[in-house]
Amino acid sequence: MRYVPIARRGDRTAALLALLLIVVLVAPAGPLRAQSDLEAQRAALRPEFRNSLPLADYPHYRIIATVNLDAAILHGQEQVLFRNPAAEPIHDLVFRLLPNARSIYGGGSMTVERVTLDTTEVAWTLSADGTTMTVPLDPPLAPGEEVEANITFGARIPTRSTGYSIFHHSAAITSLSGWFPVLAPYEGGWQAPAIPGVGDANHFAASLYDVTLTAPSTHALASTGVTLSTQAEGDATVWRLTSGPARGFAIALSDRFRVLEAEREGVTIRYHALPGSQTARAPEVALEIAADALAAYSRRFGPYPYTEFDVVETPVSIGGYEFAGMVFVEHSLRTVGSLSQLRFIVAHETAHQWWFAQVGSDPVGEPWLDESLATYSTAVYLEETLGLDAAAGMIAYFRGEGGAPGSGGPITSSALQFGSWATYRRPVYYQGAQFLVALRSAMGDDAFFSLLGQYLSTYRFRIARTADFLDLAEQVAGRELDDLYLAWFGVAEPGA
């Protein structure tokens, strides 16, 4: 850890700050969690979720930010209200500054200019890699007590990503994930693992976001959550966006989107297409896959909680990437990829709305837990839309990619153990998916889908562990599944 002094603001940010001040005038102000704040959050939720969730328990963010696309920078202020969810006092707040990672989000940077706790300015420390900011709490935060942090921050958006281009600016589209300081999840301690070279690092507690974003009016926006209002400010548009409980808040901006819309299960599904070649597959095809997948998962697993779901074509370099209420899919999948690849990626990313956005898990320490469920879910989508033969073809694909149990490392491996996507995917995606095929055949269809439904309703907007899932499977099956676990995980009680 090294101490970083509070930075002086440069001249370039002075102009942005002036713009920020204008925005402050139109953005909501005052303490968070007023009744109007909670109403604004409910707007992002389907009716059955509006009054059934403990909204006051989630960390609550109010972010006011401006994006300068010419300079590929952003600047903002955030208010974060955090309640100690634990039975012990908490001695610091731990934020992730993800643009400072070399992998996944890498190529740009993030700086914090000022931190106050309940109006008192405080110093902070940064981890050696710059991705973890620790803000001491003195006195410590007692169980159930709340603290409000105010953070002024800036970020440089890379035009050449060293990661997956999920935090990235190009002429066609600006992708903003991990673009503000975000609290690590607190699960018996702050969970701030190293950012791996492969896999995923979106490890966030479900939180409420109220974002006021200023960006050029030439651009359209897709994001987590819903747009409550837009307002013209000279050459800029000011968007007010809210999320309901969401793991992170991602945004995409483009002046080239063609937007298609469908409605399923009371959810508005939008597909944001970028211009493609003459031979490209029509975006309507990709929209239909997303809509069919959302409907299939709603029927087999349980409801999708948000009013909107956005699928956005971007240059994301690994096929696709999931966020809460939104996913990115690689633009070239539609323009040059095969139909089966497009189906696999769109259905996989859509499944992460159940196994990531709703049921959280540790994507670094236990990546199999959401990845194998998202991978297996693609077979459920095919079963529901194209029939059992199509699903059998997908299951054969899992077998071909995954190989025999135990080959390629344990299913429960940490993402930090892998140096390449090929070696990572084999156990984490495909052997995990094969285990789920075996689990379904051992439990029978009714019990297996009852397990997935109970797993969803028990851990929705919480973070589950391997043992939570496997213990629940035994409970629902009404018997020990030690032999099956031993065969696939090499131990009878994985994660225990």
Ligand SMILES: [Zn+2]
């Ligand atoms: Zn995935």
